[in-house]
Amino acid sequence: MIIADRPELLVVGYAIRTTSDAEEDPDRARLPGLWQRAGAPGAFAHVPGRVDENIYAVLTDYESDHNGAYTQIVGIAVHTAARLPEAMVAVRVPGVPCLHLEVRGPLPQTLLEAWQYLAQHPGRRSFTTDLEVHHQAGVDLYIAARPNYSEVAG
Numbered sequence: 001m002i003i004a005d006r007p008e009l010l011v012v013g014y015a016i017r018t019t020s021d022a023e024e025d026p027d028r029a030r031l032p033g034l035w036q037r038a039g040a041p042g043a044f045a046h047v048p049g050r051v052d053e054n055i056y057a058v059l060t061d062y063e064s065d066h067n068g069a070y071t072q073i074v075g076i077a078v079h080t081a082a083r084l085p086e087a088m089v090a091v092r093v094p095g096v097p098c099l100h101l102e103v104r105g106p107l108p109q110t111l112l113e114a115w116q117y118l119a120q121h122p123g124r125r126s127f128t129t130d131l132e133v134h135h136q137a138g139v140d141l142y143i144a145a146r147p148n149y150s151e152v153a154g
Contacts, residue, residue: 006131006142008095011056012047013075014038015089020066020119031072038074046085051077057132058091065127066119093131097145099124104138111139118143 014037022028037043038055054077061071073091081090103114111132118125124145131142 002100003097003145004100004142006093006095006098006100009056009077009093009131010079010081010090011058011073011075011093012078012081012084012088012090013044013056013058013073014087015071015073015091017061017069017071019069034072034074044076047076047078047088048083049079051079053135055134056093057134058093059130059132060091060093060128062127065122065125091129093129096126096128098130099141099143099145101141101143102138103141107139114139114141 014034016030016034018030023031044050056073056075056077058073058075059070060073061069063069073089075088078090084090099118101114101118103110118141124143126144126146128144130144133140133142
């Protein structure tokens with residue numbers, strides 16, 4: 001992990017509110033349905049102003065820490081969100097110093113392992129707004145760092 005400055009970003013997509021405990025229970029998990037909806041062919045075809053071909057997952061509105069409720073939005077980066085398609089939300093991802101992890105290898109297993117690692121080291125996180133950038137090579141995680149956290153971690 002390294003400390004990186006994440007640029008501000010505007011994401012439009014579908015949102016759910018969940019907890020880590022709920023996601024560990026297949027009967028209560030909401031993230032698979034969110035990703036299925038976002039991954040459907042043409043899910044974002046009617047959204048104007050797309051920035052790139054990446055899929056973005058924004059984790060925000062943390063109730064407390066990794067044990068509390070949070071909101072996840074899965075969508076695309078856009079230049080503006082003047083006209084939101086029905087059932088979609090827009091979220092501005094602030095540009096902040098963050099922990100940057102490059103996740104490569106078989107997904108979703110490597111991504112789950114990265115989040116498990118982060119859960120074991122919560123003291124580094126600010127629990128404000130985190131970002132997953134899904135692209136051809138894998139996933140880049142940008143985890144909002146606590147103020148004054150400047151250690152380069154391995």
